[in-house]
Amino acid sequence: NQLKSSVWHPNTQMKEWNSFDKITKGKGMWLIDSKGNKMLDGVASMWCNVWGHSNPELVRAITNQSKKLQHSSMFNLTNEPAEKLAENLVNISPGMHKVFFSDNGSTAMEIAIKLALQYWKNIGEKKKTKIATIENGYHGDTFGAMSVGYVPEFFGKFKEQLFSTIQFPVPNKYRIPKGFTFSDYQNYCIENIEKKISKNNNIAAFIMESGAQVAGGVIIYPKGFQRKISQLCKKYDVLFVLDEIATGLGRLGSMIQYEEQKSTPDIVAYGKMLTGGYLTMAATMTNKKIYDSYLGEFNDWKHLFHGHTYTGNPIAAAVANENLKMYKTKSLIKKIQKTSKVFEKFYQEISEIDIVGDIRHKGMLMGIELVTNRKKKTPIHPKKSINKIFFEEGKKQGIYLRTLGNIVMLVPPLAISEKELNLLLNGVIRTIKAARLKVI
Numbered sequence: 335n336q337l338k339s340s341v342w343h344p345n346t347q348m349k350e351w352n353s354f355d356k357i358t359k360g361k362g363m364w365l366i367d368s369k370g371n372k373m374l375d376g377v378a379s380m381w382c383n384v385w386g387h388s389n390p391e392l393v394r395a396i397t398n399q400s401k402k403l404q405h406s407s408m409f410n411l412t413n414e415p416a417e418k419l420a421e422n423l424v425n426i427s428p429g430m431h432k433v434f435f436s437d438n439g440s441t442a443m444e445i446a447i448k449l450a451l452q453y454w455k456n457i458g459e460k461k462k463t464k465i466a467t468i469e470n471g472y473h474g475d476t477f478g479a480m481s482v483g484y485v486p487e488f489f490g491k492f493k494e495q496l497f498s499t500i501q502f503p504v505p506n507k508y509r510i511p512k513g514f515t516f517s518d519y520q521n522y523c524i525e526n527i528e529k530k531i532s533k534n535n536n537i538a539a540f541i542m543e544s545g546a547q548v549a550g551g552v553i554i555y556p557k558g559f560q561r562k563i564s565q566l567c568k569k570y571d572v573l574f575v576l577d578e579i580a581t582g583l584g585r586l587g588s589m590i591q592y593e594e595q596k597s598t599p600d601i602v603a604y605g606k607m608l609t610g611g612y613l614t615m616a617a618t619m620t621n622k623k624i625y626d627s628y629l630g631e632f633n634d635w636k637h638l639f640h641g642h643t644y645t646g647n648p649i650a651a652a653v654a655n656e657n658l659k660m661y662k663t664k665s666l667i668k669k670i671q672k673t674s675k676v677f678e679k680f681y682q683e684i685s686e687i688d689i690v691g692d693i694r695h696k697g698m699l700m701g702i703e704l705v706t707n708r709k710k711k712t713p714i715h716p717k718k719s720i721n722k723i724f725f726e727e728g729k730k731q732g733i734y735l736r737t738l739g740n741i742v743m744l745v746p747p748l749a750i751s752e753k754e755l756n757l758l759l760n761g762v763i764r765t766i767k768a769a770r771l772k773v774i
């Protein structure tokens with residue numbers, strides 16, 4: 335291994351890499367490396383970029399705010415951009431009442447977990463301590479987030495330290511258990527949830543991704559699935575906690591995914607797209623019922639013991655405000671719904687490639703599942719990481735890709751043009767064909 339760099343990269347077998355391309359510039363949907371090579375950003379720089387790179391409005395919001403106030407604590411104080419952002423978020427999130435700021439999606443979910451668990455303590459209900467979740471969900475890499483979003487391949491090494499949850503299967507149309515139709519299986523999944531949560535009076539909260547599981551393999555929920563869980567939570571007095579970090583703010587084609595799903599969370603978390611992909615910030619929101627349970631005399635000790643150094647950072651909040659404003663002024667959601675149709679034009683051509691088992695798409699998200707045997711649906715499993723093979727082949731086509739297990743993920747910046755999305759999809763088809771012989 336000849337790596338001279340001191341950097342340890344995320345989710346990476348460092349031995350596989352001799353060097354990493356150094357990105358020195360970003361312009362629109364393109365990343366440019368130190369040698370001047372251009373790559374189309376097919377993963378929106380880890381699913382967070384909205385308007386492309388070096389957007390003048392967003393850059394201006396950052397520079398203007400950074401000249402006034404760079405950081406001032408939310409402990410005992412407040413600041414204008416964070417106040418405004420909280421108001422903006424409450425305005426777009428039906429049923430939500432207060433916002434707790436943190437730095438990233440994982441911490442936003444840690445806060446959601448703490449808020450839900452302490453709620454029951456605050457109202458004097460001691461039994462409700464368990465958390466229910468969906469199998470293969472993903473909510474971040476910190477310990478609480480790993481516990482509620484357990485992906486065995488990622489987190490198996492820490493199993494002993496994670497708290498236990500009650501997990502329910504997700505209806506995945508591509509992998510329906512033997513003997514079921516898809517519709518029967520959906521009913522079975524919901525009935526199974528009702529059976530368990532009606533019997534166990536110790537469930538504090540049901541936590542799930544909103545609209546789709548992304549890191550768990552792009553499993554898009556069938557219509558009604560999330561709404562029915564939301565209804566069961568109300569019926570059996572379980573808090574409903576939604577993670578919109580990857581799927582809200584436009585990724586699946588609507589601003590607020592839980593609205594589209596006709597579901598009503600008690601707590602919801604946003605992250606990734608919040609600042610347009612420019613600075614690190616996340617938000618955990620709650621309804622009035624949760625918030626009110628935290629009010630009391632100081633020595634009731636009902637307040638939330640949680641806080642980060644950079645909570646409510648004014649520069650991040652300022653760019654988030656500009657970003658949310660642009661969603662409106664540039665009718666981004668409408669644009670996404672239109673651009674999203676470009677994916678559909680490619681279904682046929684992609685599914686004709688013999689290692690493609692399934693295509694799953696909604697809004698600005700597409701997962702292409704690769705298999706060695708289409709009949710048996712055997713996931714491809716080469717010795718070398720699929721990601722590295724696809725990254726290298728993608729680079730030759732001028733596109734930046736990052737796969738997840740045997741799923742090729744297409745998660746472009748939300749404002750990508752139809753022309754660039756065509757480029758990306760044609761590049762992906764060439765990449766899969768070129769990588770084919772290296773992965774089977």
Ligand SMILES: *Cc1c(COP(=O)(O)O)cnc(C)c1O
Nearest residue numbers: 438439440472473474577579580
């Ligand atoms: C990315 C992600 C997180 C974690 O966010 P980080 O900012 O990476 O910590 C949580 N939930 C979902 C659904 C995500 O996709």
